[in-house]
Amino acid sequence: MTRAKWPWIALGALVIVMVVVLVVRSRPSNSPAARADRLERQLACPVCEGQSVADSNSFEARGMRDEIPQFIARGMTDAQIRAYYVARYGDKMQEIPANSGLGLVVWFVPAIALVLGLGGIALLLRRWSRQPRLAATPADEDVVRHAREDRGDRS
Amino acid sequence: MRTPIRWIALGVALALVAFGVVLAVQHRNEPSVPRLVQEHATAPAFTVTTLDGKKLSSATLRGKTYVVNFFNSWCIPCQQETPALKAFYAEHRNEADFAMVGVVHDDEAGTIRAYMSAQQIPWPVGFDPNGAAALAYGTTGQPETYVIAPDGVTVCGTLGASTQAELDLWLQAARRGQECT
């Protein structure tokens, strides 16, 4: 490894260390307030067009913002609270599509497309860099010579 | 392969055909039958506070055939169905096994009080300030009417205004243990 690479390696190491610190620090909190906030953002307002419970000021959404902390205080788990509202309003309550069955499609289609795309580009680049560069043929050199003569180049 | 773009284009075309079919078959059907009724579910328990400050709990209604009506003072269909509700209530109020409760959905005490005296609403009306009763029933607006049989099952109801004829029919069905949907 040449000396020229050290600044890059040092930077890479620094970034990795910082990212690890961040990952450890950013683990989702399980305090009641954090759970309530997360649930409110991940449940859709049942009577609105496309707003989460956290964002909507409709009657049902306000009611849910009141009820969810009570449910948490009563000891219900996140899954139980979600199930409670889904039982009453249906699957549209979940702002994130379910991780099963048809719900997986919406996650997989873009992810697979991106992976395929990146893979495709990587393959193409490798194939191209392995091919020999085109060398000038005598015919090409003739063309260039004639063009320069036409232009009156001294060469 | 020699013509990769042609194959990619074919794949895209097929995906588009599928997509177009999905878009074309969309139908938005607005349900008018509430979920609880569709599923013949047990009516949820609730507790509301009446205008005079007393607690009104659904436990006191057990064993009766009762009607729960979610309403408020500013929604137009609510105002339109009030005469029908009054006629219905007048017809059945003296029956021993009958009860009717109005639950306020998204309104406040002052305006409801005024509305009730203006419309002369005689049946008990309770406040649901934090929406607990509404959420337990899974309401999505107002007016919503639910008819519950003596065994606690929600048999009939509607989203939107109801007529006296409908209410009578539902009450009969609930008493006889018949289906509505």
Add this chain to the structure above:
Amino acid sequence: MRAQLGLALIVVGFAASLIGFGLLAYGLAARQPRFLTLARRCVPLVLGAAVGAFVVMETALFAHDYSIKYVADHVANATPGLYTFTAAWGALEGSILLWVLALTVYVAATAWHFRTRATDPLVAWATLVQFGIVGFFFALMLVAANPFKETVGAIPVDGAGPNPLLQNHPLVAIHPPFLYAGYVGFAIPFSFAVAALVTARFGEGWLADVRRTTLISWGLLTVGIVLGAWWSYSVLGWGGFWGWDPVENASLLPWLTATAFIHSVMVQERRGMLRVWNLSLVLSTFCLTILGTFLTRSGVINSVHAFSQSSIGPWLLTFLGVCTFGSVALIAWRGDKLRTPGRIDSPVSREAAFLLNNLLFAGFALVVLCGTVFPLLVEALQDKQITVGQPYFERLGAPIGLALLFLMAVGPALPWRAASAEVLRSRLLVPAWVGGITLVVAVLAGAHGIANVLTFALAAFALASIGRMVMVGLRARLRATHEAIPRATVGMVRANPRLYGGLLVHVGVVVIAVALATTGGYTTRREVQLTVGQSAQVRGYTVTYLGPKIEQDAQKTTVKALVRVSGVGTLAPAISSYPNFAEGIGTPAIATTPWRDVYLTLISSPTSTGQVTIGVQVGTMVMFVWIGGLLMALGTALALIPARKRDVLPVAPLELDVIDEPEPLAGAAR
């Protein structure tokens, strides 16, 4: 009278587009240039018809001509002048009329720009496609969305008035026009792309022809989208500015493919590569525009924005099908002949960066498309409703966004063809370390959220990289011309406005990215219930409810809650009720400084006991979203200025982009 006049003008417009289409088709098939020039006469007719119909609509609105159903449904006697004017595009039929107006203006401008090339088959085919699109939209007004339909029965003395959401903020006068001007403009590059494929003239000519229109449309669409975000924030009152609402997504999709196109064309201009990508991107941009039009107007998707249901759905779906399958068919037909023998020489080169850029933008567009359309798919297959909301888009979008930030830092500094280690080091090492140090500082300062902190670090990297490019260019110019710094800066920018305009747009994007991270990660929200005189504490601010205030005017009744916020002043969030509409509309009260916004909403009106529920939100650096948008608009305007020849210094052509210091000698000891 007005109804008949308006309808007649629409018929004229339709007929003129049909005739123009026919003349061009015949002229191209029979190779008769006379017909091609003759067809141009239809353009002023089409423009006149659209302008005339729009003027008739506006006069009908202002005259409160309730014999026209659209007027009766969307203005009232008490509606203020501005909102009477904007009612022209406030509902379905009027919005199609605005669409047609914008489209005919673009078509006319394009026809005038190419007036000397009327007999060129490329231009003729493009004009043919343009007439087809214009004709379709005129026909749409005739069969499914007639803005001049007459009122059935008795003519009312007062109208219903605009939807309350469309009459409580002046933004309604600029947000839709900018959006439409942006969307519609993509029809022109689309028509030229089709023409290029049909005439097999795949060279770079068509790109040069449409470059300006594409950039102008892109700029207008960008402004329209940012204005929409501003409206969402200042008017709708839910506290955010982007909700991944299907209509918002519909405007974002063509923007993403158009952005990819604007970048990717540079590769085609330089090296003739990525032709299939570029054609596909242009064709997709317009098709996505039509898809967005279909989604928002057909009633297929429920949204805050959606127009009411009508029979317009099947027509738009058919047109979408024609455009999309036509595009795919053209690419399939010509696509393999388009591929150039050129190669990308190295993965570390600007071409490779642009290719990766294309993939990321296309990937992001696919994410948005999937998320928007998935509920429809599930409903069609399983007959149940589901939601795809913010968490989905953020989880998939954040990594793509970070990768794009990285590309913004690295891409402009990469040389064409291949980058040596020395070049990378001299151009990127310092900016990369700036990013690294920012990362350390952010982590040490206690910042949380991986995506947020990485955004800060990559933003610093990108800004440092851009700053370096500007400084190097300035230093080289100063050395060459010995001008004073301000003059040198101006000269440098004027010599290459495309580069510096682009860099300014990138700065704007970086600023917006940072603002998204700060508002997403560092916003505090609380609801407080207060009686008169009571206070609450939210994130260091004392919020005191002073009392209610009721205002009434001809248009609406407004209930305001006067709230004093410590260190800020008195704010008055409100709820307004309009006659004919049952639900009240909330209006937030916002105190803005660059570093923080205090955002109050009135969640429920004062009860009979005098208690109010007030939403208090304190957001960090929200203003930078709007500042970033402004920078993007300025950068686009700058990039459209033609380069001033006399500012260009005499240098060898290959180094025109960035004037760098001489590369260190290859064999030099390190």
